[in-house]
Amino acid sequence: MFIIVRDEFVAMQAARLHEYTHDMSNGLSLDEVDQPQITASDHVLIDVDGAGWCQTDNHIIEGMWEEYVPQPLPMTLGHENAGTVAAVGDEVTLVSEGDQVICHPVRTCGTCRPCRMGETMYCENDQFSGLTTDGGFAETLLTNERAVIPLPDGVDPAEIAPHADAGITAYHAAKKAVGDLVPGDTAVVIGVGGLGHIGLQCIDAMSAADIVAVDIKQEARDLASDLGAHHTLDPESQDIPSEIESLTDGGGAAQVLDFVGADATTALAPEICAAGGDHHIIGYGGHIHEPAQALVNGEFAYQGNIVGKYTELQELVALVDRGDVDLHTTQFGLDEVNHVAEMLEDNEIEGRAVITP
Ligand SMILES: [Zn+2]
Ligand SMILES: [Zn+2]
CATH class of the missing domain: 3.40.50.720 (NAD(P)-binding Rossmann-like Domain)
Structure with missing residues (x-):
């Protein structure tokens, strides 16, 4: 059974890639789009508190990933996401509305052989937020229960977001x-x-x-x-x-x-x-x-070495919670994405840039 948790067709802002370009000053456009909806029982809707900007985002804008993965444009970028759960599908038990989470960038299926072996990065039916499907440079992100990790009390989603990929x-x-x-x-x-x-x-x-x-x-x-x-x-x-x-x-x-x-x-x-x-x-x-x-x-x-798997993100969150891993971040608004892309190109970002939609 599918459920619609939020009102249909609420508008939101999203930074989207319409066509590949080497001009970082004009890479993404700020569009008004429909907020994603819960359409499956394992879906989780996240109000994005922080989405890390990554060198990979510049590479996606340049078209470097086009030949490796399916990339339907226009697409919202942003694969290093953390935020607050806004709504959940009716079979989700791991998190509920109001919980703060970090999102593994890959939504895995759980039933293919690599998933069953615990090698979730090799999932045969994966969707990669911000790379093959809409990501977190938006007010709201749609992901699934298998991708979210609840954050310990006191860990700020906007501060930890880049750990979702870089970390x-x-x-x-x-x-x-x-x-x-x-x-x-x-x-x-x-x-x-x-x-x-x-x-x-x-x-x-x-x-x-x-x-x-x-x-x-x-x-x-x-x-x-x-x-x-x-x-x-x-x-x-x-x-x-x-x-x-x-x-x-x-x-x-x-x-x-x-x-x-x-x-x-x-x-x-x-x-x-x-x-x-x-x-x-x-x-x-x-x-x-x-x-x-x-x-x-x-x-x-x-x-x-590729991106670490879901359980490794849990382990890294534990290290962060103990105070063993510090991350230096600088925050920017959603309307500053192209400026951030240019600054990264010129090596002007201190630590990791985090977009706070
Ligand atoms: Zn990244
Ligand atoms: Zn799988």
């Missing part, structure tokens, strides 16, 4: 790395930006490894030290392989988390990874060009 991506990689880190090991974090600073805190919270942070910016290295890095390195003035060799007594880094993913950083792996270690690729854009023999000699691996 769990960093956490997902850090959790894999931590599983292979023992006390005395060294973990290297390359790039202490929006994702890297979260990944570093996750490693610090979950392992006893020594952490080496690598970044070209002094402010980023200072931030890394504040957040728990034991050593910081500047690749512009220091030779990273020889520095890591001396910091690890010649053994190399057991785990490397590469939040940059450029040719210059993937090329470090043969020289800085310990035998049996991993070089995790989280940032992307570059290529990997290493001789097969380098991987045979050191038996290290390049390890790919």
